[in-house]
Amino acid sequence: MLPLFLLLVVSDGYASEVSAVQPLILTVSSLSRDTVSSVVPVDREVQIHVSEEFDRIALYDSNPQGQNREPIYVVGAEHDFIETNVSLGNPDFPQGWALNSQSDVAGVHVPGEHCLPVWVAGFRNKEIVYTDCLKIHPTWMQDSKLFIGNLDVRSLFIPGTHNSGCYKRGEKLSLRDTIGRYILTQDQSVWNQLVYGIRYLDFRIGYYPTKENSSITDDHESRFWINHDLIKVRPFAPVLGQIKKFLERTTNEVVIMDLHRFPIGFNMREERHAAFVSFLERELKDLAIPFTSSQLTLDKIWTTPGRLIISYGENSIAQTKDWLWPPIKQLWGNKATMEELEDFMSKIVSNDSLQNPDKGLWAAMAQLTPGPLELLFNPKGSLREMAHKVNPNLMRWCQRSHWWRKLRIVPTDFFLETDIVNLAINANVLKSHQDTRYDTD
Known part of the structure; x- marks a missing residue:
């Protein structure tokens, strides 16, 4: 259900900020x-x-309203x-959205x-006088269907992740993960990203041939890995399985998978691209939306x-x-400071030519870029x-009206440190009401 404040804003016709x-x-x-007390680093701390x-603020592990709950943080x-x-x-x-939920059998995914079991209360x-919680948004497109279908x-405005497959290897953050300081960009699996509400996934794919005389075919799933540039991170096939399972479990969620670059094993090797496309066709063609340069609404x-x-790079x-x-x-700025990054993002928003749908899909990359000195010293x-x-x-x-109206795909690192999904949900409803699909003002 859409927040009441958003419905009121829409009925009034305009909003300067979405949250x-x-x-x-x-x-x-x-x-x-x-x-x-532990050799395992602590991460994912709540902000x-x-x-x-307010007089004071408290965190709870369940809804504090109407119950005598003890806070876990004050x-x-x-x-x-x-x-x-x-x-x-x-x-x-909750509600059947765990990756290996038993509700797969019963088909119950609410x-x-x-x-989630993290609630905040203001006193x-x-x-x-106010409560809220950390949420998953597995069906936000379906939930907003009547508003955003046009x-x-x-x-x-599409919430995304950058290098979506570069996340930690196990349930807990390991020392090995922390050593890879410039490799990991996320702390949630691709399944979790989608359930939280991410709808743009960004991958770099590497091709790794097996030993000579192997019976494994060129298009076998074991050859294709997710990379962070030249670094091999994880097999692609299990991640693809998570995407397929999510799309099979939902009905109206549209996901963009950007196979953006092929940094290892593909250069000047068209037969390997052909093998990868053969693998994709076998696994995904039935779920794929055919390309069109014409207007393509969600309703359609x-x-x-x-x-x-x-998208193929x-x-x-x-x-x-x-x-x-x-x-x-x-759209990369390759900026090292926040001031430079804000200026770069502002120029993207001010570039009216990007508002033309003929420009196709584009992403504003909101990341700082480490330089050689940063890496070394x-x-x-x-x-x-x-x-x-x-x-x-x-x-x-992104809360500024001229930003959320004009931005399209916004991929982030460690996306839970933003409110990007809620911003996108609200912004798209307001965009629909204001009919800004082809806005160039």
């Missing part, structure tokens, strides 16, 4: 830290963003941003947003069996199949640290 009335917002820190005055409300020591951990997703005069897929997509846009290959989309343009630097600088600012930037 200005949310007094408390919960996010999850990108940082990890060592502790004295609280405060935009109204703090005074004199700050507008609070970093707690309460870890989200790895909570089970649509709508659902709370005035010893009374709770939007062209090229005009949507929902009348077809397709739910997945597959080599245009000459994409043109050989009608179910492959051309490369998505990623800052032993404590990491992509986590960089995301920690960017993410709270990105939330604030």
Whole structure:
């Protein structure tokens, strides 16, 4: 269900910010830290963003309303941003949305947003006056169907992740993971990303031949890996399985899979591209949305069996199949400071030519870029640290009306440190109401 404040804003016809009335917002820190009591680093610690005055603020592990619950964290409300020591951990997703849920058998996957066991409450005069929770949004497109169906897929504000398959290897953050300071960009599996509400996935694919005289065919799944540039991270096939399972479990969610680059094993080897496309065709063609340069609204997509846009980073290959989309343009600033990044993002928003649907799909890459000196001489630097600088600012930037109206795909690192999914849900409803699909003002 859409927030009441959003319906009121829509009926009034315009809004300058999409989340200005949310007094408390919960996010999850990108940082990890060592502790004295454990050799395993702690990560995913909850953050609280405060935009109204309260006497105190508390965290709970369940809904505190109407029950005598003991808080798990209490703090005074004199700050507008609070970093707690309460870890989200790895909570089970409710209502049938766990990856290996038993409800697969029964087919029970309850649509709508659902709370995780982290709640925040704001107090005035010893009374709770506001509550909210960390949520999953597995069916936000379906939930907003009546509002956003008229939007062209090229005009949507789409929450995404950068290097979506570069996340930690196990349930807990390991020392091996922390050593890869400039490799990991996420802390959630691709399944989790989709259930939280991410709808754009960004991959770099490597091809790794097996030993000579092997009986494994060129298009066997074992040859294709997710890379972070030249670094081999994880097999692609299990991640593909998570995407397929999500699309099979939902009915109206549209996902964009950007096979953006092929840094290892594909250069000047068209036969390997052909093998990879053969693998994709075998696994995904039935779910793929055929490419069209014409207007393609969500309503139109929902009348077809397709739910997945597959963008292929080599245009000459994409043109050989009608179910492959051309490369998505990623707009990189390669900036080292927040001031430079904000200026770069502002120029993207001000570029009216990007609002033309004929430009196709494009993504504004909201990441700082480590330079050679950063890599060599800052032993404590990491992509986590960089995301920690960017993410709270990105939330604030995207709330500006001329930003959320004009941005399209916004991929983030450690996306739970932003409120990007809620921003996208609200922004798309407002876009639909204001009919800004082809806005160039």
